[in-house]
Each structure stands twice: as C-alpha cells, then as structure tokens.
Amino acid sequence: MRILAALRWLIALFAAAVILLPVVWTLSISFKPPREWVAYPPRLIPEEPTLANYQVLFQVGNPVGAIAEMTRSAESVSRAFLNSLIIAPVATVAATAIGFFAAYAVSRYGAGGPLFPLSVLTTRMFPPIAFAIPLLVYFRMLDLIDTRLGLVLMYTGFTAAFSLWMIKGFIDGVPRHIEEAALLDGASRWRVLFTITLPMVKGGIAAALLFVFILNWTEFLLALVFSSRHATTIPVQVSHYAGAVGRFYGPQAALGIVASLPVVGAGYLIQRHLVRAFTFGLVK
C-alpha cells in the first residue's frame, strides 16, 4: 500500500514538472542575454540575468550592442499593450452585460424561443475564420478595419453568447417568487433586475467576466485579420515578434511572459474564488 502512495506522489510530481517546465524555460530565456539564448548545453538558470529583453519590449533604458540592434528592429509593444488593455476589458464588460440582460430575458420570458440558447452556442462551434471572410467585406464598407471599435464589436458579439450561456444557469437558480414579491410591491422591472436578481447572481457574473476576459485577451485570429497598424493586440504582437524579429528569442520570451500575466491573474482569481462556479458551468 505504501508503495502505491509513493508511486502516486511521484507521478504527481512528474505531472507538475511537465506542466511547469515549459513556461519556466521561457521565463528563463526572458532573463538571458543574447549569447545565452541558444547556448549549448542549455542551462535553466541564466549566468548573467538581465532585464534587457523586457526593456526592448517597451523601448526603455539605454540598450547597447546587440540589444540596441534588437531594439531598432523590434517595435515597441506599448501600442499593442494599450490596445489590448482597452479592447479586452471593454469587450468583456459589454459582452457580460449584454449576456446578463439576454440571459434574464431567456430565463424569465423564454425570449428568442426554446432553441435560442442552443443556437447561440453554435457561434462557438464554427471556425471564426468563416465569419471573418464576410466580415472583412462588411467592415471595409463600414470603415471598421484596423480600428479598436471594430475589434471591440467583434469580440463582444462572439463572447456575449458565451456569457449568456454561463449566466443563464445562475439566473435560473434564483427563485422567481422573490422577484414577484418585489413587483407586487410596486418596483419596476428594471429595478427588480438590478437590485434583486443581479446581486444574487454575482458569482456567475464574476465567473463570466473572468472567462470572457481570458477569451478576449487571448484572441488571435480575428485580431490578426482585422488589424494592421493601429489596432494591433498583444497576441498579434507576439506573432510579429516570432516572425519579424527572427531569432531574437529573448524578447520573444519576455513578451510571452508579459502577455500571459493578465490572464494568469484572472485564472488565479477564478480558482481562488469561483472554483465552484467554474465546474458548474463547465460540467453543465
């Protein structure tokens, strides 16, 4: 029996290593000077740890030598960062709000017909590229290509359905008689929605916010297609670095790390406070 327990622990350790090491390796490269990037044999801990790679990202500091060269060829990620910091949260809040309202309408009034929730789910089934093609044509006409507004609209549209799906379950769980009592007391429907139902599904809304944020922050394909110079987002920036900057692995790694921080933070929040909501939505 004890052998089994030890074996179990070993496998767990192995699993943890496999999961952690790839990112740890990237982290390691992000702190390495150029000559160590592809040094052979590879070492986990940098001999001369440096923040230069991160500096390149934001074009700060006084880089010299090879790093100066990188800085010249690499573009600053500031714009991409700014864009993502605007687009993702705005789209997330919008999608969640729209999803919340719609979820309420579907739950309480069966709005949209009985098949509505299922049909909105299909938006996630199809490859986004299929929608990108006509949207290219469409957005060009509306002059929304390479704009933040365009991306916000798209992201909101594609994730609102998802947030509806997540929140609806929570709204279903709120007993109607509480709302009816308030209505009988003379409260308007809007009031009931905001002061009674909303607080009771706080957990679901928070979960939806975090999830949708992760989806929006990490979205790549649509951003790639619909942005060229102005509306670049972080994931697109990562691909620029991976392509244009060629073998400058240091800054690539640094960008990867920086790009992941917000969503890892969101993920942590999800785990910490909402594990129940997470599995509830997922298993349902």
Add this chain to the structure above:
Amino acid sequence: MAVDRPRRSAGPSLAALLNQERVFALALIAPLQFLLWFLLIIPTIIVLYLSLVNWQPIMGVDWWQAPFAWLGNYARVLQDRRFWEALLRTAGLVGVSVSLEFLLGLGLALLFRQDFRGKRLLTSVVLYPMMLPWVVVGLVFFLLFLDKGPVNYLIGRLLGADAPFDWYGHSISALGVIVLADVWQWTPFMFLILYSGLGALPKEPQEAALTLGASRWQVFRLVMLPLLRPIVFIAIVIRALEAFKIFDLVFIITRGGPGTATESLSLYLYLLSAVYGQLSYAAAMAVLVLVLVAMLTRVATKPLEQRAIR
C-alpha cells in the same frame, strides 16, 4: 408568462401590462439580437453570396457587382488537393490530440481521486495551461524544440550523443510539436471534466461491486466507466470542435511549414482570404467547412439526445 400580474384596483389595463412585459423582454434581448444579426446572420448571408460569385478585392469593382459563378467555386474547392490535405491533416491532428488529452486527463483524474501530499497545490498548477493565450503556448513550445533547445539537449543526453534534430524541418515532427502543445494546454480541461464526473458518480454501486468481489480495477472498468460515458462524450465533442479550429498554434510554431506540411484548415482559409485575397473561393470553402462541422456535430450529439429522451 412567468410573472403574475400585480393586482391593483385601479391601474393599467391588461393589454398595457402585457405590453410592458413584452417590451421589457425585448429590450433586454435586443443588444444580443443586434450583435447576432450584425456579426453572425448577415455575415452568413454575405458568405453564401460571396461563395456564389467571383470576387476579389483587387478586381476593383464593388462586391455586389461581381459576376456570378454559381457552384463554380465549390467545384474548385472539391478538386483542390491542398484543401483535402488540410482537411485530413486537421482531422488527424484533432484525433490524435483529443485522444491523448482524454487518456492523460483520465489518468490525472484517477490520480486525484485519492489524497496525496500537495494535492491542492498541484490542482492549481494543473489548471493554468488552459489560461495562457494560445499564441504564448505556441511560442513556449517553439522555444523548447529549437535546434539547440532543451528537448534536443535532453534527448542527446539520453542517447549519449548530440542530436540537434530539426523538429521544424520535417512534417511529422513539426506536427508532433503542435500536437504536444495542444495536449499540454488542454489535458487539464479533460482532467477537470473527468474528475468532476468521477466525483459525481454514485458511490453505492461501486461499493456493491466491491462486496461482490470485483477488484478496484474491475470496479472502474465495469461500473464507473460506463456511467461516465455521457460526460466523456460531451467533453470529447466539445474539445474536438475546438481543436478543429486550430490556428494560433500552427501559425506561431510553423506558419504552416515546412511548405504546407502542417497547414491546418483554418490556416489555409486565413491565407486564402486575408493574404491572397481570394475571398469568393475562401467563402465557398468556409461554407463547405461550416456544413461539414454542423453535420458532424449533429451526428455526434444524436446519441446524446436519444439518451436524454430515454
């Protein structure tokens, strides 16, 4: 309707009240409906139209004036070798990835059924790959499999000789890296679903099976797995649908290369539409893919529907 009409001695008429309720519901769902129309329904119509005409932006005419080609684009797609290769390749990727994710996820779920030191910590660790942006996952694995990267180093140590294998130069190995990245990222998803599913299974039949003489392995195989089937099914279908759309990983790790050896369906569509500008052709292909996905989903979920009815 869901809500009882408030009884008041004097007040708005029944019709007015009904109206108010309906207006309310409509107002609530309006933004979503708008978005759906704007981003889904109209584009679908446009895509259908585009697929039936011959239009490329460089032609210089407005898209609604393009000449009709009817089913010509579709015929071209069906004869396009690159299309079939991408389709089969993507299907293969999905098959291998999802199978691996299922097996590994199941293994992890079984591991987690018992308590062990550091279980809570490991749970947090296990979940985070799903959170990372796909592009970052691609980047992370790209860095791992570089010529002089740690993987080649470790292999060299194991084999006793330096083996600077060019992972990205051969189609099989490049696909392998992509599969590995996908499995790394999404096994936690399978794990979560299977773990919750296992936990939700009723305990008594398992105990009954034990008392009847079944070994723990037999209990798992004969009593638990069969009951797990609907959940497993859903998980696999969901994951497979997502995996079918694979784009980010391929783009970052290999850009479809070497040549077109790792080109996924989404990547090909992307190139056709955003890079080559062959929008009509891409539209036809997209429609075919949509139809294919819809059919497969129907086929895959039919057994579920039947079970639900029973």
Add this chain to the structure above:
Amino acid sequence: MATIILDRMRKEFGATVAVDDVSLEIPSGRLACLLGPSGCGKTTTLRMIAGLETPTAGEIRFDGRRMNDIPPQRRGVGMVFQNYALFTHLSVYENLAFGLRVRGVTGREVDQAVHRFAELLELEALLGTGVARLDLSTMQRVALGRTLITQPHVLLLDEPLNNIRPGLRETMRAELRRLQLELRQTAVYVTHDQEEALSLGDQIIIMRQAQVEQVGTPEEVYGRPRNRFVATFVGSPTMNLLPCRLAQDDGRLRLVADGLLFGAERWARAREAGPDLLLGIRPERLTLGSGGLQAQVTLVQSTGAEQVLELMIGAHRLKAVAGRDRRFSPGQTVRLDFPSPDLYLFDARTGEALYE
C-alpha cells in the same frame, strides 16, 4: 456460512465516535438484527463487517479468521443497500451475473446460476430488462439475487425495505426470511423498525449512541428488557412508565405512584436503587375490567382489529389496548387492572431494569 465475531469494535470519524466497544457473536446460519434509532452506529457496524469501513480498534473474525486487513472484495460478504445500488447500465441478467463474472466464472455455469436464482426470486420474466425500468420491490429482489448468487459467508442488509410501501413490506419480509432459512444464510439485518426486527430476527442486537444496549432473542428483548431504553424502543405502542417511589410503611415494600399503591414484594432490589423509580407496563397488558384503578379515557384510536386508548390516571398519561368488542369514548371512566406478572421496575436515574 460463517460465524461472525466482533471483538471490541470501535470506529471514530474524527472527533465523533460512531461505534464504541461493540462485541457480538452471530452464529452461522442465523439472522441477526441490528436495531436502533438513526445515528446509533448500526450501519457503521455493518459496513465494518463488510470491510467498507476500517475499524479504529477491535477485531473482526469470520469463523475464527481475522478479517481486519482483508479488503471487501476478498471477504466474501454480500451487501444489500438501502437504495439497492444496482448497476443501472446493465440488465437484470447481468446484474445477477456480475458477482460471478468478476470471479472469472464463465458460460454455462453463470447461466445456470443466474436462472436458478432468478427462479428463486421470481425474476425469470425480467432477465432481459434494464434495471432502470423496474419498480422498487423488483429492484430489491434483483439486489438480493445479485448477492445471494455469490454464496457469501454473510449477507448484510442495510435497511433494505425502507423504501418499500408498507403493505408490500410484510410480504417481502416474509420472502426474505424464507430464503434465508432455506439457504441457511448467515445474515445481519440493519433496521430502525422494531416490529421488523422482532418478526425477522433470530437474534436482536439493540444499539444506541454507538453502544450495544442488549442482545437477545425477540422474546428476551420484548419480555425482559435490560433497561428503559430497550423497554420503550421495543413494542408498540410504547410501554407505559409511571414515576413512583418506595413506601416504607408496614415493613413491606410498596410502590407509591402518585398516591396509588402497588405491591412491591418482588423487587428486593428496589431498595438498593435510588429513590426515584419507574413502573412499567405494556399497553397490551393492561386489562380493562371490573377491578383495578380508575382512569379516564381521553382519546380512542381504532386500528380496525383493535383500539388504542389514551387514558389519564390523575396526572399520568397511559395507553391501553382493547379489542373490538367494547365501545369507548373520550370522557368515559374505566377501570384499569395492572397484572402483577406484567409489571417492570426501572431505576429512574440509571434507566436500568430491576429484576429480583
């Protein structure tokens, strides 16, 4: 079939003691009932016999062989659960065959055994049916067949008839008993229903709050309860208890219950016990007749075959049982006779029954 011995078994769940120093011997081929209110530890004890719970202390022996370290799958026990725990994805046939299949029995042997027990339990017609569609009593028969087919050393039943409606319950009870006797199957039956236990068991084990209160035959626990708890738990309607004290006048012992005198010569031990005593008599033993004490009827409940009367003697509430021949009504005055051989005496403080 095996003799089951529990030797000073103890089970703790964290800070809670579920089973406290329980020792039992269940002879081979007998049906023992673990009887008690919920939470008394009877189910936990049963599960320890099955091996589904590991004892914190104590030893279990089947036919003298120590079982503590042997997992449930190798103990040769058969367990029937309150919720049947059938394999819902399998047919009746496969449920019955399960225990044999996992042991590697194949083909004709399995088929013969399944048919034999299906016949025994009248399940022949349903062998191909999926168990999810069956009604509760049929499910229970399948659960029973599934365990019996493996010829377990001991059959363990955890309130198996709880979810069966009352009329059917008696029938199934009888069926169960018949089978058990026919197969000479050692069995342990857990229930909170004292009527069920008394009608089924060769041996009754009464438990309360993790401890054994009394072990005996149905006659023993009914006729000679060890303490107040057993006396009031067994028997329906509940035994009447009247608080009383010893009167010391005229050199003989007299019980004084609120001014009413009862002869107390039989209970020499009453003197050793505390001053507060309880006089007990079962409602069905009180005779309504010409002699005895005066009592007023407050409630009449008819169960068809008999009548249960609630009466007051002074400030004390009593119950009595009468046949159908006489008519009673609230407010009526009757005379209650307390036949001396049917009287019990309990120490009010310790609850212990005082016999001479």
